[in-house]
Structures are given as structure tokens and as C-alpha cells.
Amino acid sequence: MNKAMALLKKLAATEAGWGALALRVPVGIIFAAHGAQKLFGWFGGYGLAGTGGWMESIGLAPGVLMAFLAGSAEFFGGIALVIGLLTRPAAAVLAVTMLVAIFAVHFENGLFMSNNGYEFGLALLAASVSLLFSGAGKASVDAALSRSH
Numbered sequence: 001m002n003k004a005m006a007l008l009k010k011l012a013a014t015e016a017g018w019g020a021l022a023l024r025v026p027v028g029i030i031f032a033a034h035g036a037q038k039l040f041g042w043f044g045g046y047g048l049a050g051t052g053g054w055m056e057s058i059g060l061a062p063g064v065l066m067a068f069l070a071g072s073a074e075f076f077g078g079i080a081l082v083i084g085l086l087t088r089p090a091a092a093v094l095a096v097t098m099l100v101a102i103f104a105v106h107f108e109n110g111l112f113m114s115n116n117g118y119e120f121g122l123a124l125l126a127a128s129v130s131l132l133f134s135g136a137g138k139a140s141v142d143a144a145l146s147r148s149h
């Protein structure tokens with residue numbers, strides 16, 4: 001087996017059960033939808049230009065690049081979670097994205113969402129970290145890859 005395939009199998013390995021599936025699918029949908037808002041302006045979002053302008057205004061510069069990076073992490077990472085493909089790397093990128101969101105945007109507003117606080121970001125961070133540890137679980141591309149010869 002070549003080194004790339006060995007690395008892929010290691011990244012895809014998961015002993016997690018159905019609980020990981022129950023976590024990754026809805027969390028992946030949420031991330032993908034938020035990423036689509038940033039990248040494409042879907043679901044009432046502002047797209048790259050609008051999101052980039054706002055990011056620039058809060059000190060995340062260059063704004064369009066930051067919007068692209070955050071939107072791509074959320075959109076493609078969310079899709080990866082939904083199908084269970086490279087779940088651990090996707091979850092790691094999403095966890096970092098949530099840390100940036102929490103501390104750059106929400107932390108100063110306190111915990112509660114009603115004040116634009118960090119509770120939602122914290123929940124998504126916790127879900128991402130959980131999937132980073134557990135892997136994709138059942139009914140995932142990762143499970144199929146880790147079983148393949």
C-alpha cells in the first residue's frame with residue numbers, strides 16, 4: 001500500500017457508531033448553509049463582497065479573502081461532514097473557524113445569542129471537536145474508505 005493511501009485510511013478510520021452520524025449530518029447542513037451565505041449570497045446571505053466588507057470593518061482583513069476562507073471552510077467542510085468524507089480534517093478546520101468567529105465577533109457580547117453572543121458558535125465548536133475525536137461513524141465515506149483494501 002502506498003503512503004498516500006495509508007494516510008487516507010488513517011484519517012478516515014472510525015470506530016464511532018450511529019451517534020457520530022446523528023451529530024455530523026445536521027451540523028454539516030448548518031455549516032454548509034452558513035458557508036453558502038458567505039460565498040454565494042444564498043439563504044439571505046451577503047455573498048463574498050458583502051461579507052468581505054463586514055469582515056474588513058471588524059478588523060479581519062483583507063475582508064474578501066477572509067470571507068472566502070471562512071465561507072469555504074463552512075461550505076465545503078459542512079458538505080464533508082454530511083457525507084462523512086475526511087471528517088477529522090474537516091472538523092479540525094471547522095473548529096478553528098468557530099474559534100475565530102467566537103473571539104473575533106461574539107465573545108464581547110457574552111454567552112447568549114439574543115445579544116449576538118457566542119453560544120451558537122460554542123455549540124458548533126463542541127460538535128466539531130467531538131467529530132474530530134470520533135471520526136465520521138456509520139454510513140460515511142470514511143467508514144467505506146477505512147474498510148477498503
